[in-house]
Amino acid sequence: xxxxxxxxxxxxxxxxxxxxxxxxxxxxxxxxxxxxxxxxxxxxxxxxxxxxxxxxxxxxxxxxxxxxxxxxxxxxxxxxxxxxxxxxxxxxxxxxxxxxxxxxxxxxxxxxxxxxxxxxxxxxxxxxxxxxxxxxxxxxxxxxxxxxxxxxxxxxxxxxxxxxxxxxxxxxxxxxxxxxxxxxxxxxxxxxxxxxxxxxxxxxxxxxxxxxxxxxxxxxxxxxxxxxxxxxxxx
Amino acid sequence: xxxxxxxxxxxxxxxxxxxxxxxxxxxxxxxxxxxxxxxxxxxxxxxxxxxxxxxxxxxxxxxxxxxxxxxxxxxxxxxxxxxxxxxxxxxxxxxxxxxxxxxxxxxxxxxxxxxxxxxxxxxxxxxxxxxxxxxxxxxxxxxxxxxxxxxxxxxxxxxxxxxxxxxxxxxxxxxxxxxxxxxxxxxxxxxxxxxxxxxxxxxxxxxxxxxxxxxxxxxxxxxxxxxxxxxxxxx
DNA sequence: ACAAAAGTTTAGACGCATATAATTTCCCGA
DNA sequence: TCGGGAAATTATATGCGTCTAAACTTTTGT
Numbered sequence: 001x002x003x004x005x006x007x008x009x010x011x012x013x014x015x016x017x018x019x020x021x022x023x024x025x026x027x028x029x030x031x032x033x034x035x036x037x038x039x040x041x042x043x044x045x046x047x048x049x050x051x052x053x054x055x056x057x058x059x060x061x062x063x064x065x066x067x068x069x070x071x072x073x074x075x076x077x078x079x080x081x082x083x084x085x086x087x088x089x090x091x092x093x094x095x096x097x098x099x100x101x102x103x104x105x106x107x108x109x110x111x112x113x114x115x116x117x118x119x120x121x122x123x124x125x126x127x128x129x130x131x132x133x134x135x136x137x138x139x140x141x142x143x144x145x146x147x148x149x150x151x152x153x154x155x156x157x158x159x160x161x162x163x164x165x166x167x168x169x170x171x172x173x174x175x176x177x178x179x180x181x182x183x184x185x186x187x188x189x190x191x192x193x194x195x196x197x198x199x200x201x202x203x204x205x206x207x208x209x210x211x212x213x214x215x216x217x218x219x220x221x222x223x224x225x226x227x228x229x230x231x232x233x234x235x
Numbered sequence: 236x237x238x239x240x241x242x243x244x245x246x247x248x249x250x251x252x253x254x255x256x257x258x259x260x261x262x263x264x265x266x267x268x269x270x271x272x273x274x275x276x277x278x279x280x281x282x283x284x285x286x287x288x289x290x291x292x293x294x295x296x297x298x299x300x301x302x303x304x305x306x307x308x309x310x311x312x313x314x315x316x317x318x319x320x321x322x323x324x325x326x327x328x329x330x331x332x333x334x335x336x337x338x339x340x341x342x343x344x345x346x347x348x349x350x351x352x353x354x355x356x357x358x359x360x361x362x363x364x365x366x367x368x369x370x371x372x373x374x375x376x377x378x379x380x381x382x383x384x385x386x387x388x389x390x391x392x393x394x395x396x397x398x399x400x401x402x403x404x405x406x407x408x409x410x411x412x413x414x415x416x417x418x419x420x421x422x423x424x425x426x427x428x429x430x431x432x433x434x435x436x437x438x439x440x441x442x443x444x445x446x447x448x449x450x451x452x453x454x455x456x457x458x459x460x461x462x463x464x465x466x467x468x469x470x
Numbered sequence: 471a472c473a474a475a476a477g478t479t480t481a482g483a484c485g486c487a488t489a490t491a492a493t494t495t496c497c498c499g500a
Numbered sequence: 501t502c503g504g505g506a507a508a509t510t511a512t513a514t515g516c517g518t519c520t521a522a523a524c525t526t527t528t529g530t
Contacts, residue, residue, distance in 0.1 A: 003486070003518085004248065007345060013239065014487060034508060047488050049509055054486095066495055066508055096331075097357045107351055110242060114349035116342055122332045238488085238516075249517060269478060282518050284479055289516095301478055301525050 008117040009078060016082050016113055017041055018051050019060060022071055023079035031068030080144040085112040085120050087133035087140075090170065092123040094134040101134040102176035117142075135176075136167030136186030136226070151226035154202055155219055157192045164189045167226040175224065182215055183207065189230065243352040244313060251317050251348055252276055253286050254295060257306055258314035266303030315379040320347040320355050322368035322375075325405065327358040329369040336369040337411035352377075370411075371402030371421030371461070386461035389437055390454055392427045398462040399424045410459065417450055418442065424465065 005012055011019070021040045025032045034052070038045045056063040060075035071079060089108035093099040099107070121142070124130070131147070132138055140146040151166055165188045168179065179185070184206070194203035199219040207213050217225075240247055246254070256275045260267045269287070273280045291298040295310035306314060324343035328334040334342070356377070359365070366382070367373055375381040386401055400423045403414065414420070419441070429438035434454040442448050452460075 012486075035506095043487085044489060045508065046490080046510080051487075053509095093354070097354070097361060099357070107354060110349045110351075111346070114345045116345075119328070119332070119342060122334070126332065247516075270476090278517085279519060280478065281480080281520080286517075288479095 006113050007115070009081060011078065013113045014051065015055065015060075016078075018048075018055060019071070019075055019079040020082040020086070022061065022069060023076065023083065026071065031064055031070050033068045037069075077144045080140040080146060082112055083146070084140040084142070084144075085115060087137055088120050088123050088127070088130070089115065090133045090135070091127055091130050091139070095127060095130075100177075100180070101170075102173040102180070104134065105170040105173070132167075132186070133170070134186075135170045136165075137170070149226070149228075151228055153223045154192075154204070154217065154225040154227050155195075155199075155222035157195075157202075157227060157229065159192050159195050162189065162191050162230040163227040164230060165225055166228050168224055172224075175221065178221070184215075184225075190227075241348050242350070244316060246313065248348045249286065250290065250295075251313075253283075253290060254306070254310055254314040255317040255321070257296065257304060258311065258318065261306065266299055266305050268303045272304075312379045315375040315381060317347055318381070319375040319377070319379075320350060322372055323355050323358050323362070323365070324350065325368045325370070326362055326365050326374070330362060330365075335412075335415070336405075337408040337415070339369065340405040340408070367402075367421070368405070369421075370405045371400075372405070384461070384463075386463055388458045389427075389439070389452065389460040389462050390430075390434075390457035392430075392437075392462060392464065394427050394430050397424065397426050397465040399465060400460055401463050402461040403459055407459075410456065413456070419450075419460075425462075 003012065006016055009016060018037065018041065021037055022032050025036050025040065034045050034048045037048045037052075041048070052061065052063050052069055055061050055075070056069070059072055060078060061069045061071050063069050086108045089111050090101075090104040093104045093107055094101055130139060138147040138149060149166065154163070154165070157163055165184055166186055168176070168186075170176070188206055190204040190206035192202060193205050193214060195201075201216050201218050202222040203214055203216050205212060205214050238247070241251055244251060253272065253276065256272055257267050260271050260275065269280050269283045272283045272287075276283070287296065287298050287304055290296050290310070291304070294307055295313060296304045296306050298304050321343045324346050325336075325339040328339045328342055329336055365374060373382040373384060384401065389398070389400070392398055400419055401421055403411070403421070405411070423441055425439040425441035427437060428440050428449060430436075436451050436453050437457040438449055438451050440447060440449045
């Protein structure tokens with residue numbers, strides 16, 4: 001008897017974690033490697049192998065031994081339901097309970113396994129069906145549809161181009177706090193005014209009229225900032 | 236590595252469940268029996284015995300073999316923190332997210348293991364530090380202080396006496412829905428106008444001026460309604 | 471006062487998710 | 501094409517919380 005299963009999905013907490021991690025590691029190119037999953041979930045590789053075996057037997061993912069795994073449609077749907085929960089929770093905590101954007105990830109990471117679909121939908125209603133979370137990530141619909149954004153890292157943008165900062169990972173609180181001190185939030189428009197080679201820093205100009213300013217951003221941080229390219233500034 | 240522990244308390248989900256269950260079963264008279272805990276938690280009696288052994292080794296409760304268990308001060312404090320979480324959650328879900336009072340228990344039962352102390356305090360602030368949950372149960376303070384109410388079952392009140400319905404268990408959704416259809420909610424004042432012997436029904440008069448009415452309430456339900464006795468109606 | 475009934479504990483096992491150590495497979499460079 | 505290194509898998513074990521079956525107390529009824 002017993003065994004703690006999540007409401008709505010009916011999967012164990014671990015299963016939910018694996019599916020979400022695999023979803024977030026997926027690329028169109030290659031299957032997701034065992035070691036990558038182990039890294040994200042902070043478990044040993046053999047633990048991943050054994051969970052992967054179970055999940056593939058449940059039809060949630062396809063295991064190509066020694067190559068990696070891919071989500072099946074069923075697995076991807078389950079993963080997207082977890083992503084929806086996570087992002088709605090982050091949005092709710094930020095908008096309704098005064099959390100800062102750097103502290104919601106951890107709280108949502110725990111709550112996503114405990115909330116019912118009903119609670120998530122009530123939160124979504126209270127928020128007016130938000131489309132993006134506080135970090136700019138799109139929120140999947142209840143049906144598992146997600147808007148695929150075509151964004152590129154700030155570090156890849158050419159000097160002179162204009163763009164808008166749209167999204168950043170929710171996983172690094174220190175990084176998020178730093179962005180907050182810079183005044184960079186999703187929606188901030190900027191112009192790339194400089195960029196050093198060899199993974200060097202990027203310089204951007206941004207800020208509302210009057211308080212416009214230039215900011216130097218290190219390569220690592222610039223790679224983490226996902227941006228939409230806007231039309232070139234007309235010289 | 237691993238093992239899912241709750242934030243803030245640092246106890247496992249099961250430990251939290253046991254402590255809360257034992258707290259709610261405690262009486263000044265006798266220790267809490269193994270079978271009572273097994274009943275509430277829906278586990279087999281031997282499972283209780285083995286958990287009880289662990290918890291008493293951790294100093295959370297005292298085990299009197301074949302007699303039962305009692306919470307130690309540390310165990311009671313931990314239990315009261317869970318009770319606080321549960322009741323704040325129920326109040327928040329009802330007040331801020333439109334839940335009915337019959338459906339919050341189940342949701343809170345899961346969430347209480349996942350929320351951080353910070354989230355609970357933010358909810359408490361948003362609610363204005365409520366003193367009672369939607370079912371009339373007092374909410375312990377952060378420090379584990381709880382207001383001991385001196386209430387008696389409606390089934391024990393004498394004919395002719397006046398009282399105020401104050402509290403009912405949150406565990407039976409059907410019972411709660413029925414009370415809602417009767418218009419009986421915590422705070423409702425009434426007069427006992429009749430009572431049958433041999434665990435028979437109780438008749439009460441209640442309702443605001445104009446819509447006052449009499450209602451027959453079966454013994455079982457009447458036993459569940461905790462009431463404060465008011466002064467006798469002056470004849 | 472004692473035997474049956476009721477309740478509790480011990481004994482032994484399982485499922486889940488994890489771990490470490492040893493083995494196997496894959497891939498790439500010489 | 502073959503050997504070495506990186507990665508994955510198998511084999512085996514552990515901790516937690518649960519279970520059933522059997523043995524043991526305590527309570528109860530006559």
